[in-house]
Amino acid sequence: MSRSRRLIAATAVAIATSLAIPAVAMAAPTSPAPTSQTPNEQTPNEQTPTPDQRTLDSLGAFAPAIIGAVTTPGPDGKVNADLLRQAQTLADNPALPPQIKDIWKQITDFLGEPGRQQLAAQRAAETRVAKPGDPVIPQGPNAPRIQEFLYPTLGFGCMPGNGNSLGRALVTAGPQAAPAPGPKRGEAGYVYTSLGTGPAVNSPVRKLWVSWLNIDNGRTGQLQLKRNEKINVAAGPGTFTGIAATGKGRIISTIYGDVTTKTKGRVLSCTIAPTIGIAII
Numbered sequence: 001m002s003r004s005r006r007l008i009a010a011t012a013v014a015i016a017t018s019l020a021i022p023a024v025a026m027a028a029p030t031s032p033a034p035t036s037q038t039p040n041e042q043t044p045n046e047q048t049p050t051p052d053q054r055t056l057d058s059l060g061a062f063a064p065a066i067i068g069a070v071t072t073p074g075p076d077g078k079v080n081a082d083l084l085r086q087a088q089t090l091a092d093n094p095a096l097p098p099q100i101k102d103i104w105k106q107i108t109d110f111l112g113e114p115g116r117q118q119l120a121a122q123r124a125a126e127t128r129v130a131k132p133g134d135p136v137i138p139q140g141p142n143a144p145r146i147q148e149f150l151y152p153t154l155g156f157g158c159m160p161g162n163g164n165s166l167g168r169a170l171v172t173a174g175p176q177a178a179p180a181p182g183p184k185r186g187e188a189g190y191v192y193t194s195l196g197t198g199p200a201v202n203s204p205v206r207k208l209w210v211s212w213l214n215i216d217n218g219r220t221g222q223l224q225l226k227r228n229e230k231i232n233v234a235a236g237p238g239t240f241t242g243i244a245a246t247g248k249g250r251i252i253s254t255i256y257g258d259v260t261t262k263t264k265g266r267v268l269s270c271t272i273a274p275t276i277g278i279a280i281i
Contacts, residue, residue, distance in 0.1 A: 063274035070220040145173035149277035158270040171279040179241035198263035200227035200238040206258035216249030
């Protein structure tokens with residue numbers, strides 16, 4: 001079996017093992033920048049979004065399409081146009097609840113003309129000279145450029161006693177310091193956190209992957225997310241990071257595969273349901 005088919009099969013296994021859980025609360029598109037020590041860590045009073053079975057099934061069904069677009073670009077070397085058509089087909093399912101339709105609209109807009117217009121507006125804002133009276137917008141390496149994935153996900157059996165762990169993912173647009181050592185300009189930094197677990201462990205067999213594609217320059221890639229020796233290494237939660245040379249543009253990504261942590265003295269590996277993110281780099 002080819003590597004791309006193995007990866008697609010892994011996402012199918014993750015979807016098939018999903019469990020029924022309560023309704024979803026959509027992740028905000030942006031959030032304050034995490035420190036290099038504790039990205040995505042939850043405070044005791046912070047309400048954690050809860051994944052929804054229907055969201056995992058509906059959006060997870062699109063993950064193999066993203067992987068396929070990464071591994072088999074179109075004849076012109078760029079993103080296969082079937083990606084947008086497949087997203088639109090899945091989004092048009094009349095049985096989808098309103099909150100899931102909202103997420104699908106974000107994806108189809110991002111892949112289509114509204115996304116191109118958003119990218120153009122952001123590029124124009126980056127080069128525009130400020131005039132007297134304009135609002136002050138943070139610029140430079142310390143400007144917040146963190147974009148959360150579209151929905152939280154689950155790791156099945158990540159906790160002792162076969163308990164599940166909530167998974168959160170985000171993208172940082174370089175140049176900035178997080179995740180360490182920090183993405184440069186034109187790079188994307190990925191962070192996946194398995195909440196409630198102990199520190200991350202690099203497993204040589206069960207790996208966590210991100211597949212990404214830049215729908216503006218046609219660049220694609222797959223990257224293993226690994227334990228970061230500067231983030232949450234003492235007590236957890238298990239945090240896995242990686243930096244991808246995506247180039248500037250609109251990036252659509254999916255994180256999938258296995259998470260391994262040392263939780264309560266035990267090394268545990270578990271499969272996560274795929275989650276999808278969109279970001280402008």
